[in-house]
Amino acid sequence: MSDSKVVSKGILKNEYNIKKKRLWRCHVCNDLHYGASPPPICPTCGARAAFVQADRGEALKIVGERGGKLATIRAVIDAWKDFAMLSDEYRLVEDTEMVNGLAKGVLSNQKTHGLRYCPCRLAQGDDVKDLKLICPCNFQVQKTYAELGECWCGLFVKRERK
Numbered sequence: 001m002s003d004s005k006v007v008s009k010g011i012l013k014n015e016y017n018i019k020k021k022r023l024w025r026c027h028v029c030n031d032l033h034y035g036a037s038p039p040p041i042c043p044t045c046g047a048r049a050a051f052v053q054a055d056r057g058e059a060l061k062i063v064g065e066r067g068g069k070l071a072t073i074r075a076v077i078d079a080w081k082d083f084a085m086l087s088d089e090y091r092l093v094e095d096t097e098m099v100n101g102l103a104k105g106v107l108s109n110q111k112t113h114g115l116r117y118c119p120c121r122l123a124q125g126d127d128v129k130d131l132k133l134i135c136p137c138n139f140q141v142q143k144t145y146a147e148l149g150e151c152w153c154g155l156f157v158k159r160e161r162k
Contacts, residue, residue: 018128018131020036021034021035021036022034022035022036022053023053023054023055023056023058023059024037024038024039024051024052024053024054025051025052025053025054025058025059025062026042026044026045026047026050026051027047027050027051027052028042028045028047028050029042029044029045029047030062031043031044031045032054032059032062032063033051038051038052038053039051070107070110070116071107072107073100073103073104073107076103076106076107076116077092077099077100077103080092080099080103080136080155080156083136084156087159088159089140089158089159090140090151090156090157090158090159091156091157091158091159092155092156092157093150093154093155093156093157095154098154098155099155101119102118102119102120102135102153102155104119105118105119105120106118106119106135109123113130115130115131115134116134116135117130117133117134117135118133118134118135118136118137118152118153119135119153120152120153121133121137121152121153135155136151136155136156137151137152139151139152139156145158
């Protein structure tokens with residue numbers, strides 16, 4: 001049996017298989033990718049078939065201190081807004097107090113657990129399973145999203161169709 005299935009609207013649901021994932025580096029522009037296979041086209045420079053397998057040390061050296069930190073409530077919310085702008089299907093909820101509270105919870109989880117886990121779901125201590133709880137999670141495959149039109153905690157909601 002395959003470890004993936006089509007859920008709806010072409011969304012592919014893959015169970016997280018950490019053993020298949022590798023680091024890949026574009027030999028043209030040093031863009032990094034983490035996945036089971038490299039992308040066929042580099043999203044940064046457009047080179048085709050340009051990725052070579054990299055190791056963790058090499059990737060960390062390439063990234064260095066660049067890439068920024070999401071260490072403030074404002075930075076987390078801005079990242080969520082940017083994420084939501086990529087989709088015609090969902091948006092960030094308009095409840096400012098709720099969004100601020102969730103961002104505060106995400107940052108608290110980052111400080112306590114090392115990752116920005118969604119504050120409405122509890123990490124269990126299983127590193128592989130807990131990766132599914134990093135906010136935003138894969139909410140489009142959740143029953144809550146299908147039935148109520150929102151992610152587990154209500155942070156992302158379906159856009160109204162015009």
